Amino acid sequence: MGSLTFTSRIMESGITGEPMSDIASNVRSIRERISSAAAECGRSAGEITLIAISKTFPVEAIAAALAAGVECIGENRVQEAEPKILHFQGIASPEWHMVGHLQSNKARRAAELFHMIHSVDGARLARKLSAAASDIGKTLRILLQTDLGGEETKFGLAVDRIRETVEEIAGLPGLRLDGLMTLPPFFQEPERTRPFFARLREVGERLEHEQPGCLGRKHLSMGMTHDFEVAIAEGSTMVRIGTAIFGRRT
């Protein structure tokens, strides 16, 4: 992916948004911050997957992130993601992650396009994804988006419904439940999100205690540009970083 031909093809494709060189150095600095945050709490940086969230940014910006070694790209809308994903077919093969709210009428297309869906918020959506994934012989990785009760938390499954949902999902073909995700309310002060991250980890631990193995890889998708270091300290295994890599969204 870092080959000269690939890089020069990106260079020639015209740059909009954050300049390429900035994206590459942003990726380097985020990786360093992930490593220090992990080291500070005695974790290995290798346990933490960086997902670059490219919503609103063009394929050139994604190409720059891929050239800088990013392997996972996240988008939050199926309609916006589709042309980007199709663009890279035959050029590069990142893992595509759907991190935004997913309407059930888009489930089939999402199951076809993405490798992982972070925003599964109930058994009904899971069944649609399962049917679509089975039809194309694919194993789709999913996370359960969990609503931890913040006032501004708009989507996700209430904590008291997670257990029954996990049980319902367990038998569905074509899906692999890999863990939990949360999108806490925004606080200026990142430390204020810590209780949400700690809570998601506890919810995961309790589920694993009650039904060992139910969360597959035990992933915790939590932490964004302004609070990912706190999330790592609380056990995050997937950080979703947009602004710090691609720049401000307009």
Ligand SMILES: *Cc1c(COP(=O)(O)O)cnc(C)c1O
């Ligand atoms: C946009 C988005 C992100 C990235 O947010 P930044 O603050 O720009 O890092 C992460 N997760 C979800 C679900 C998003 O929609």
